[in-house]
Amino acid sequence: xxxxxxxxxxxxxxxxxxxxxxxxxxxxxxxxxxxxxxxxxxxxxxxxxxxxxxxxxxxxxxxxxxxxxxxxxxxxxxxxxxxxxxxxxxxxxxxxxxxxxxxxxxxxxxxxxxxxxxxxx
Numbered sequence: 001x002x003x004x005x006x007x008x009x010x011x012x013x014x015x016x017x018x019x020x021x022x023x024x025x026x027x028x029x030x031x032x033x034x035x036x037x038x039x040x041x042x043x044x045x046x047x048x049x050x051x052x053x054x055x056x057x058x059x060x061x062x063x064x065x066x067x068x069x070x071x072x073x074x075x076x077x078x079x080x081x082x083x084x085x086x087x088x089x090x091x092x093x094x095x096x097x098x099x100x101x102x103x104x105x106x107x108x109x110x111x112x113x114x115x116x117x118x119x120x121x
Contacts (some may be wrong), residue, residue: 007042016082018042028054029078030070041067045081046109052079052092053105072096 001009008027010018017023026045031038046053056068071077071094080089097105110117 004040004042008040011042011080011082012087015086016080023082025082026052026054027080028067029080030067031074031076033066033069033073039067039070041065043067044113046105046112048105048108050101050105052081053097053109055106055109 007018007021007025011025011027016025018025021044024044025042028041028043029038030041043054046055056064075094077092077094078089079092080087082088
């Protein structure tokens with residue numbers, strides 16, 4: 001079982017709570033940019049007044065993660081998110097943020113989760 005498969009299983013078994021992450025993850029359902037196949041990516045998210053945000057950091061790698069490319073080609077997604085009522089599912093449309101909002105949000109996120117600050121380097 002891959003790391004992602006394990007996280008997805010824990011998420012669904014424990015109503016959105018995953019060891020080492022608590023309830024700060026969501027499952028993002030995308031469509032493969034090249035294959036057209038359904039994909040699921042567990043990831044940390046930040047709930048902000050402007051909406052839900054994920055960071056395409058790939059742990060600081062110089063290239064974007066595959067799911068980011070999927071969103072560029074197929075922005076319609078399904079989200080599984082933990083709530084007080086269990087796991088809620090909803091459809092959404094992903095959109096990249098402009099550089100000014102990106103900097104503002106990233107600074108906010110990095111102050112709450114310093115690991116992200118190191119990724120930018």
